[in-house]
Amino acid sequence: MKTSVIGFPRVGTLRELKFASEKYFRHEITAQELTGIAADLRHIHWMTQVAAGIGFIPCNDFSFYDIVLDTAVLLGIVPRRYRELNVSKLDTYFAMARGYQGESGDVKALAMKKWFNTNYHYIVPEIEDDTVISLDCEKLTGEYEEAKALGIKTKPVVIGPYTMLKLCRYVGSKNAEDFADDVAEAYRQLIAECDEENVEWLQFDEPSLVRDMDDDDKALFHRVYERVFADRADCKILLQTYFGDVRDVYEDIINMPFAGIGLDFIEGKQTGQLIDRYGFPGDKVLFAGLVNGKNIWRNHYDKTLNVVGQLRDKKIDVVLSTSCSLLHVPYTLKQETKLSQDYLRFFAFAEEKLIELSELAALAESYNYTELEAYHKNQELFAGTRDCNSDEVRQRLAAVTEADYARLPKRSERQALQKKEFGLPELPTTTIGSFPQTKDVKSQRAQLRKGEISEQEYVDFVKGKIKECVKWQEDIGLDVLVHGEYERNDMVEYFGEALGGFLFTEKAWVQSYGTRCVKPPVIWGDVYRKKPITVDWSVYAQSLTDKIMKGMLTGPVTILNWSFPREDISIKESISQIALAIRDEVLDLEAHGIKMIQIDEAALREKLPLRKSDWYTEYLDFAIPAFRLTHSGVKAETQIHTHMCYSEFTDIIPAIDDMDADVITFEASRSDLQILDSLRENNFETEVGPGVYDIHSPRVPSVAEIVKAVNVMLTKIGRDKLWINPDCGLKTRGVPETDASLRNMVEAARQVRK
Template identity: 50%
Template sequence: MLTNNLGYPRIGSKRELKKACEQYWSGNSSIQNLVQTGKEIRKHNWELQKEAGIDLVPSNDFSFYDQVLDLSLTVGSIPKRYHEVILNKGNSELDLYFAMARGYQKDGLDITAMEMTKWFDTNYHYIVPEFLKNQQFKLFSTKLLDEYNESIRLGIKTKPVIIGPVSYLLLGKEKESGFDRIDLVKNLLPVYLELLSKLEEQHVEWVQFDEPFLALDITEKDKEAFRYVYTEIKKKFPRLKTLLATYFGALEDNKELTLALPVHTLHIDLVRNPEQLDDILADIPGHMNLSLGLVDGRNVWKNDFEASLSLIKTAVDKLGKDRILISPSCSLIHSPCDLDLETNEVVLSADIKQWLSFARQKIDEVVVLKALAEQDENALPKLKANKLANECRKTSDLIHNAAVKRRVAAITVKDDQRENTFGVRQRVQCEALNLPLFPTTTIGSFPQTQEVRSWRAKFKKGDLSLTEYYKLIEKETEETIRFQEEAGIDVLVHGEFERNDMVEYFGEQLAGFTFTKNGWVQSYGSRCVKPPIIYGDVHRPAPMTVKWSAYAQSLTEKWVKGMLTGPVTILQWSFVRNDQPRSETCTQIALAIRDEVVDLESAGIKIIQIDEPAIREGLPLHKTDWQDYLHWAVKAFRISASGVKDDTQIHTHMCYSEFNDIIQNIADMDADVITIECSRSQMDLLDAFADFKYPNEIGPGVYDIHSPRVPAKEEMVFLLEKARKVIPAAQLWVNPDCGLKTRHWEETKKALTEMVAAAKVLRESVEEAVTL
């Protein structure tokens, strides 16, 4: 029996990678310092896992930005627009890499970043590969080889990890018509074979191929690609121990395909779907070993050793212990680094901390499970302690609130319906709000400078009084209102300077949530989030946003949007309790947000945005499970939004999603205005709304806020003209892709000035058309 890990957090326990990247990007640190930080993080991670007792320690799970982008660079899938970056001799391979992720705006070049989207149903974002017909691939970067050799020099024989060729192609996007990207598999596979040949020269024993698409619905052509790839790998490298990793769901219809592949070991996710174990064991061939994904790589709750041991026993009874690996369910990049760093009981109480496990502790859980399965008596005290902690959680008075449960049970059909249909509301809102054609707005947040963040830190430490802190926030809010007025933006926002994170801020004010001091998880690139932990029944003890929205509205004659995070997004971007259905928790959050919406309306806020960027990412991996999820998710949003009058305009925002297959459900949400990410996709995402004839108003993002480049007015006009061809002018809003919190003020002011100018060009063109 072996212990196995699929991947470890790469940000560093104190976000060392984030800081090093941002210092390099800003020109305040050298590339040598950045590379050294990466080496130190890898060394720490490898040694930690080896010392804990992990037999198969992963390498190449580290990334300076994103593992999919790493692979694009490795196989030479570099879009043509970046070739000039390569030709500049002053640029390193890392500079090219970051240009692909973030865009490039120097040396007389202005190059857009590659598209970014969600990694399956997680809050991690990856950089989408771009493919052309008959595209050729070549070994461009040797990162995988370099990191394996780096581990060997440290005396740790690692297991290189790479995204499998089929999943890599399926993660990408065709950038021209007339072909299916999976057809490129025969062009791509030779690069993988070259990599494996070089690894074989270094006497590599194990290689992990991540093929998460085996837990999704795939086509017969995709299945044939899987057969072709792994047959060829087996033929060329018969002695290589290939570990095929699936996760986030069950194999289901792909079980027969997967079990027929000539791989050494199959990894399955028994946290998401423990029921699949019996199906797998019934048909697993004699040559195949099985990696049991027992420790939850995506949530923070302590493992139930007794339940896991029962699954291990079932597998051992069938296969014998020599064919079994004990593993987390998926890579631990979705988990915070180390629970031992949580030493402040004011932030995270000892009562709740005893129920939790972060990446460092999950590694220990894997090792303890192996010891218990092998009947090591020294591990028995840990089994006893684990059982006590889990029993304590089940019976704790912290978990349940009878009043919340009664309110959920009392929900009726009227609670998720607006008073009138959108057609009626639109006329009422048009008269009440009196906005121009192509109204301009932003998505909510404005830049949070180091100074603003320092105020919050000083206030939490007690170095600033509440009065002093509020005065500073008021000043920053007023300056932001004045800038928006001067820029000519039509619907203003207060800037959210009092907020840390769009989910954490609300969780801090809702009962049933707790927090960490250092529970950071990577969202994309250097962007890290600290998800709240939902441990009990949720309700709103007091108003959360009314003070600052009302204050901002008092400063201006223009409308100020109230800014809220929706129930599904709060659910998706939190670590959620696993002792009741997610739908139940989501409904509790929806009622809390509904109370806030009603209070904002009472305070004179006539436009309220309820952000739901996570609706799409919450979809189950198999389409047969979609409708149940979409039913309760859409209902939760409608509950949160339906307590207001017709003249109050409800907005929602979604980003980095494919909408085609859920467009009816988005329409069912019945938001008066939806704003979406569109700029990186060059408005292609808007086609779904146009084909569907989406009835409500739409704000397709006209510039990418995840890149530091400032687009010109003409670029935004071009995108708006594309939008106008498919969406009626009376339905179009003008806005950035997302919130501006992570950007700098200088670029923000330039970009928004260009955006307003672009909207004016569109208005003038409509006026001219009417005159003619």
């Protein structure tokens, strides 16, 4: 039995690509040095897969920033404003990803959105009416030849034509149908190019096929692939899907000229049923996604081998595969030296999943796999028990009533009381929470971790940074202040460290976007608050100013979605446990005089099912009440804020309003404020702060630019409901650009007030 990997982590074991890219951005290394480091990483990643015996190894899954952006470049989808910068090909690419501000011009970055139901962010390709689709497969064929020179046969990976057409943003009068033939022609040419390179397998990633598809979607899918397959070719096409099942087009797919079809058996609820009902062609290869590419728990071999056996009984030619790209899990367990084997033996990161694939393939080929050591070790693991349950947590959750999910009085009455309580000016200015985490902050945290400074020395340092931050914000003229979050390593990890039930890794980094990596905690057991988390910092910060100080918390849905969740209890139960823990913190903050509390739910949409029919029954019906549970016990005068970023929220606006927060801030700058129309159409009641500038780009917005954005907002949102703020936290930005941007933002608010 052969094995396949859909995609592999690209940042390196110790985030080598991140650090190299950031050096390039700071002009500390040349483009040649950066591409050299990238080549070295690719070679390591390929050789790692070769060593594990993987049969179908991907290439072109490497990216300096994002594979969707790479595919846009492959198709020539580069908006005019970036081409007109007249900078190098690499710098044009980074300008689309990060924005550009320099001698050649001043352009914003392209929009960024969450990648389906993950915490990864992709760059949204932008198609103008005069965009000419033209193939440039230098990167794809170049990386294939790179691997070939090492003696490694790979399958190039590219986002498929249907998914590309669905992900693009059309900024003119044309739409996907207008570009369908040209895009399909480019993919037909790509197959021809791969044929010339003697590529045996070419993988087209089509995750958009797992979403709801109407007749127009199906027609577009067929139209595109009829042209793609217009010519006969020796190159075999693998249609790779993930994050769900393809129930709307399964019958179509199995009758189309794909040589292989990749199906997700982890998140694809109906994948097995579809095969049972409609069969699977004998002339095609089934790439069966049976090793979870999104979570870090070990594979249960018995269950997987049972599915493989059933497929083989149907005479299906099976390749054992990951369920999705391994981009979504950390690189290797080898760097984890502090967690005991009592925990680590339950985990499999990317390298370990390669071993699982190899062992499963060997077991599947064995005449009697139940006698083999790999099978016995796995059986012993799953036959054992984990110390992860708390009777106290479960009893408390069972005692929650419907009344605990409702806040009184109703929001309109609360808002009137809050305006009187706070006396803020029209269009109040604030930030999302974090301020730049400078080198001294990271250094002090590292010294504390290594025992080089005492806890008190660290506390005194952080208090000094908070004092500087409060004065800085007062000098800028912000209306509502934050303490800067200097004590926090990560908005989820920091909270998890104060909650029972969490485990933490040392170097288990996962790419979130570009050079941004996160280290998700692991939810090992039942969750509860061990101690107050933020109270002392918030109270200290409030003591330094007469202005309002927001308390800053991470919400239960985001804590769960940005952690590796348990698989032995439901997502609903896990979120509800976390909600009770955050509720304790909210009430504690209020009791200590904090009158504004922000509960961030940046990741609300991530576990939202990709099919609308499942939205409420499988997620929103418990995720939204869980948020209400965190704040329903506060006084009417206490103002609850929340924040969301980089997701498509327009279709769940009523659910967001139902969270019953008083104020919501969210990303809008990269998407040209598109969400505002949806807010107005749904009679959104919550006060709102659409981000007026993009913090994920190093460029500084001008006063005029922000004034223009605010004036557009005021055509859709009442003056009494609009807040002025950046679109996300400022943790990753530098001090000079943060200062300049915030001063411009405050001045813009002043001008609009006049």
